[in-house]
Amino acid sequence: MGPSVTANREHQGIEKLRLRPGDAELTLPQILGISLFKDLSPRAHSRLRGKGGQGAVVLRRYQAGEVICRQGAPGWTAFYLIEIDDLLRLRESQHTAALAADRKLSQSLPETLAMSMEERLQRADAIEAHTGAGADTVALLRASASRPFPTELTALREERALLRDEERIERLLAHSHPELLLLDPAAKRRHADMLPVEAGELAGRLRLLADCAASREKVAVFRELKSTTPVGLLARLTARLSRPRLDHRSEDREGSAARRSERGPSLPASRIATLYEGELFGEMSCIYRTPRSATVRALRDCYALEFLSLVLDILLTSEHFRAYMDSVYRNRMLSQHLRAIPFLANAPSVVIDVLRQNAQLITKQPGELLFEQGDPSDCLFIVRTGRLKLFHRASGRLIAHRARGEAVGDLGLLTARPRDASCAAYQPPAVEHRTPGRELPALRCEVVRIDRELLDQACQGAPLFREELARLRQENSGVQAANNVSSAQNTSRIEDLDLLQGRNLMLIDLTRCTWCGDCVSACTEVSSDGKPHLSLQGPRFGRYLIPTTCRVCADPVCLIGCPVGAIHQGSTGQIVIEDWCIGCGLCAAQCPYGAIEQRGSAQLRAEVCDQCASQPSGPQCVSSCRHEAAIRVDAKDFFPHIRVM
């Protein structure tokens, strides 16, 4: 799929979704008619109605096998698999609007009635691009081009009836016999015939599913589009991780990554999951500006809403949407986050289920404290969105950041020692250029709180795990105290310099460096503007110089709050600043290491080291060093790790 986003410089860098043939830009009443957008406040309505909302929500049609988003691509947008009822209502309204538009066009531009849908869209684009006027004509042409095809509405009505039965049964079977859902209709029938009499209910369900699939084959719209998928809901997609992730944290950060749907026929050993109508995906990538962590492909013809981060921000102001997101998080992601905590990695699923269902979901405003140094360790926190900052209370010295999926205080639950650091929601520095009135979701920190009592309660149903936990508590209470003393002495400089943030931290070994400057020259040579993104000045750590350049932070705070969404992470984690950067300086102000610079004479623009992502030999600063003095390392492997109770 080609790029679906364009930068609209006229609107101060606000992006606009590009229409493809078969797509339809939604009007405000149409958007508000979709169940996802219900309960929005009047203020949200006005924001959607404003310039920022124009072209920000598009209904796209995908054919079977089509890639909706690709792993590694920038995550500018989020997707919503629209429910059949909403879709039917929407297509009916678009049908009515198209008929009305045709009537008006027959008077003003009668020649357009003979055009295909694609040609009408091209004509609308041409009018908009050349004259900038004729907004009514453009709207009419677009409305006329976004009509359902002739048999679509009838087909959708038939499909809705089928889906209700099929969905109900599939969801029942997904829990009891998920493997049966993978069978084709004929195999389902054969399996049903072989089942014993006492399993008559299951056999009946299988036969009904097979009948539904066969009925669908008769539905004109899908036969016309050559749908090859034997079973499936209208909006069924696969999310496939086409290549293994090098860093599982980035995988965890993406909400839609490796979703093993608990409702569908996902294969436990594979990295494929199925998404259903009414599900949202790509939202975490959109919020965090991280690359897509999965490729999503349409299993069969379907419709999906694609919308910009601006719309996601608006949705997050709705209680209804937040509740939906909460339930999605509990069902999809929380168990993964819990399993990432070392002592819960092998916990029985009954323990994880109790924790998942009963954990508190808490929202903290920027700067708000979670706990103070010296407080009793009575709970642990998992970061759901946003970032946490750990620091020493007395000195205010930063110890570490914790990002999505990472836990704080897990060690404290084992040792029962007081907290050895304070923890607060991350507060970015004050900047002048933030878009007024726009609440940025990433600034708010959402955490999951798990109390010691809840953990004990969860262990009630798993006596073996309870014993294991008791043993771990006993072991850790003595050992960890000793470790902390040495750790505090040995790593204070690492903490001061915040080295653990660096996933591709550049170090210069001063016992090897001859100050030849080859690294800076090589950087200059590959730099787009002929200026280096590397300065051989910076703090010193033992025999290493930490030069001023991008460290590829584990939790890149520079990504937070870009008003035009120009900064994001590339496929290998590198920071990328797109050419529609408006030079507001927010990212440069937020980078704690001075690695982002504002450059340019006429038009300022942020510049950052992109780790020579386009170079096959990797960062040229390293490959150009004859003396093996310049290295890039993952700080967590290179320096001792710090854990905070």
Added chain:
Amino acid sequence: MRIDRRHRPWLAGTLIAAGLAAVLGAAAARADVGSPGSTWPGLLLGGVAAALILFSSMLGLRRKLLRVPLGTMPGWLRAHIWLATLSLVCGLCHGGLRLGGFLTSALTLVLVVCVGSGMVGALLQHVLPGALSQGGSTDSIREPLRTIALLRRRAYELVWAACGSPPEVGGADARSPALFDEPPHPPPKDAMLPSGTLLGQQQLGQFYRGAVLPFLHDRGETSANLGAAADATLAFDALTAALDPQLHPALQRLSELCEQVRQARRQLLLQSLLHGWLLLHVPLAMALLVLLALHMLTVLRY
């Protein structure tokens, strides 16, 4: 660059190849056909030496073609060092350890000096980075020239704060680029001592003008030798006794700044040593290539 265990295979290979070259050289010297270089073993050695010299001279070219996947730069540098050394052995064996005519004498001499200067350079680059890393700040690192410029400003601001007024700098304007690359910032009011109220403020100003400023700006005329650590300690100790105790922290800080400048200058010296040998090595390498071409043309012609 450090001559570490990664050089062992190269050392072993070079020793073996040098042994073979010596055997071939001996065979060439024994042959009774006039010049050893014109025998088959001699010609082989000469060809190998020429090829090694040409390859060694391509290190500079490789630096320009970083994006071409032709091996790593450290690998090229190791090859450059050891193959150039081997080229010297082959070249000497090629001529049967004899200088011959003017052109071959010049070629041999240039080859010896060029390889010798390279060895000295390799040795310097093995030893000096460690020495460089010993000095300087333990907290942060800047280029020495920038460090010195920064320290100059700091010293001026320090004396300004201690004396309560900007120190006179011999009629020159403190904003002049000749003195400071960036104009010094006035100290904060709460950090500034009142002018003329403390014993020794005048002496401190005089000391700055007479000793510290010339030292920091590397001028000849100075009232105290602050370039030597021992002399500087004596000079600062002598002044401490004459100053009000409130001025002692400023004087102490000034002494530290002078020490940092000494370290930065030492780093500059070491850096110039690290790269200075190239001023000899690179022109000699160019001359070597020219002489080698002439030698080959002469041999082919006659």
